[in-house]
Amino acid sequence: xxxxxTNLRATRGLPLGPVGLVALVLVCLPFFTxxxxxxxxxxxxxEYSHGPIIPLISLYLFARELRxxxxxxxxxxxxxxxxxxxxxxxxxxxxxxxxxxxDIVTYALIIWIMGLVLLVMGWQAGARHWKPVLHLxxxxxxxxxxxxxxxxxxQLISSQLGVALVRxxxxxxxxxxxxxxxxxxxxxxxxxxxxxxxxxPILSFSYLFGILYRGPFWHKVVLFAMAAPLTIALNSLRIxxxxxLVNSYGISxxxxxxxxxxxxxxxxxxxALLSLTxxxxxxxxxxxxxxxxxxxxxxxxxxxxxxxLGRIAPSRAMVLALGLCGLASAVYLALPHNGASLPxxxxxxxxxxxxxxxxxRFLTLDPETAAVLDAxxxxxxxxxxxxxxxxxxxxxxxxxxxxxxAGIHSPEVCLPMGGWxxxxxxxxxxxxxDRTAFEVNRAVISKGLSRQLxxxxxxxxxxxxxxxxxxxxxxxxxxxxxxxSDGALVRYVTPIDPNEKIATADARLTRFxxxxxxxxxxxIPD
Numbered sequence: 001x002x003x004x005x006t007n008l009r010a011t012r013g014l015p016l017g018p019v020g021l022v023a024l025v026l027v028c029l030p031f032f033t034x035x036x037x038x039x040x041x042x043x044x045x046x047e048y049s050h051g052p053i054i055p056l057i058s059l060y061l062f063a064r065e066l067r068x069x070x071x072x073x074x075x076x077x078x079x080x081x082x083x084x085x086x087x088x089x090x091x092x093x094x095x096x097x098x099x100x101x102x103d104i105v106t107y108a109l110i111i112w113i114m115g116l117v118l119l120v121m122g123w124q125a126g127a128r129h130w131k132p133v134l135h136l137x138x139x140x141x142x143x144x145x146x147x148x149x150x151x152x153x154x155q156l157i158s159s160q161l162g163v164a165l166v167r168x169x170x171x172x173x174x175x176x177x178x179x180x181x182x183x184x185x186x187x188x189x190x191x192x193x194x195x196x197x198x199x200x201p202i203l204s205f206s207y208l209f210g211i212l213y214r215g216p217f218w219h220k221v222v223l224f225a226m227a228a229p230l231t232i233a234l235n236s237l238r239i240x241x242x243x244x245l246v247n248s249y250g251i252s253x254x255x256x257x258x259x260x261x262x263x264x265x266x267x268x269x270x271x272a273l274l275s276l277t278x279x280x281x282x283x284x285x286x287x288x289x290x291x292x293x294x295x296x297x298x299x300x301x302x303x304x305x306x307x308x309l310g311r312i313a314p315s316r317a318m319v320l321a322l323g324l325c326g327l328a329s330a331v332y333l334a335l336p337h338n339g340a341s342l343p344x345x346x347x348x349x350x351x352x353x354x355x356x357x358x359x360x361r362f363l364t365l366d367p368e369t370a371a372v373l374d375a376x377x378x379x380x381x382x383x384x385x386x387x388x389x390x391x392x393x394x395x396x397x398x399x400x401x402x403x404x405x406a407g408i409h410s411p412e413v414c415l416p417m418g419g420w421x422x423x424x425x426x427x428x429x430x431x432x433x434d435r436t437a438f439e440v441n442r443a444v445i446s447k448g449l450s451r452q453l454x455x456x457x458x459x460x461x462x463x464x465x466x467x468x469x470x471x472x473x474x475x476x477x478x479x480x481x482x483x484x485s486d487g488a489l490v491r492y493v494t495p496i497d498p499n500e501k502i503a504t505a506d507a508r509l510t511r512f513x514x515x516x517x518x519x520x521x522x523x524i525p526d
Contacts (some may be wrong), residue, residue: 017311020312025116030333035106049483050201058133061208061211079123079315081320082321087321092104101403135207138200159423161236163175182247182440201226202270205271206227212295219278226277228268275291278294343525345525348377351519352381360383361381376401379394379395383512392512393491395490398519398524410468411441411443425442427439430510432517453505458471
């Protein structure tokens with residue numbers, strides 16, 4: 001009898017709530033393996049190297065908020081929204097895994113964390129802690145289509161502002177796309193100089209600054225809204241100063257200054273400017289406070305507040321969540337996880353050298369451009385006639401898998417980086433013999449007195465598309481339905497002679513497309 005009583009007391013003394021929470025995390029972990037691997041890979045890049053710090057800051061914010069929260073009741077009401085959110089996040093993560101798109105899995109991870117908070121604390125108490133969970137967004141990489149659009153936009157803006165700074169010192173300078181031409185020297189504002197590697201940590205800090213700041217809500221909005229323009233301004237200043245140093249002391253100055261001035265220096269200047277803005281905003285209040293008092297930086301009860309998590313009470317909702325998630329995990333692990341299936345295709349190295357009486361000159365991309373393109377295979381050929389008529393450039397980039405970091409970059413975004421201005425852009429219906437008419441993107445671009453006509457589209461497993469967003473959506477659908485995520489960008493370009501009508505160039509491209517497109521089929525599988 002005494003032994004039984006001892007065992008009963010020991011059982012009652014077990015922290016069943018925390019044990020149940022740990023068990024729930026472990027049974028859910030298989031759903032997020034792909035997302036966690038993707039995060040680890042992203043955090044190894046300069047743009048997202050701040051990522052590992054974000055969960056620690058969110059944990060601090062959560063512990064800070066617990067100071068003002070009442071003790072966790074034994075049976076908090078309305079845990080069921082948390083259960084629904086956890087199960088919904090697992091369903092989304094499973095979809096992302098089946099579609100082989102890590103971004104979907106990582107966003108599902110944040111939803112799942114919010115579900116755990118609501119499940120443990122109940123709706124009324126847990127809903128107050130949305131801010132630390134939302135902060136976790138800053139640890140996630142941007143979807144590739146947004147990443148490249150934002151990168152190109154920031155490169156152009158930073159280049160233009162940097163050149164404006166150089167011209168303010170009466171130094172002759174010419175901007176050709178993202179190339180700053182100083183005459184003797186040329187500086188290329190590459191992807192690494194776009195400012196993205198500063199934007200994400202500064203956005204995170206602005207968000208943190210807004211939470212800790214004691215002041216009106218509109219003050220917090222101003223502090224957070226400053227992050228993007230502040231990043232652009234500081235990055236433009238860096239580019240402008242580099243150009244000034246190169247102009248005065250030579251190209252060797254650029255590399256050294258870039259390494260010294262980037263990273264923590266820009267981040268430190270951003271923090272200083274945000275602090276000065278907070279001080280200025282405080283002076284607008286009836287009772288202004290010093291910055292040390294305007295920021296709630298109390299961290300003395302950080303560990304004691306986190307220890308409250310050890311007193312989580314078990315509940316029927318948690319037991320049910322453990323059972324349902326365990327069953328879902330077992331089914332998920334039992335299902336076959338096949339990789340993408342690819343039909344057979346020929347290499348572009350075998351593509352015909354003669355089409356419609358034109359002879360091809362095959363070109364290779366420089367290593368930097370090829371690395372950015374990151375295509376599985378590509379074709380870059382200029383087809384010309386012996387008589388000297390305007391040539392036609394055929395460029396095709398084929399991707400075996402578009403679900404990860406690799407993906408098609410739209411020429412609409414990339415053309416301005418080469419200094420080309422888009423004077424006309426729209427959709428054009430292309431009617432070819434022995435083929436159903438389809439829409440392509442058509443652009444007239446110019447650089448100085450030179451003009452070119454461009455046709456391009458996205459070939460997504462036999463379906464031509466003009467929208468990069470639609471192409472990305474089709475990848476998600478076909479990854480799930482067909483197990484395929486391959487695709488290609490097809491682009492035709494021909495120069496427009498000074499005295500030539502655009503209609504003549506249209507006819508030239510249409511004729512060459514009609515002759516060459518059927519030959520592309522073995523190289524771009526349907």
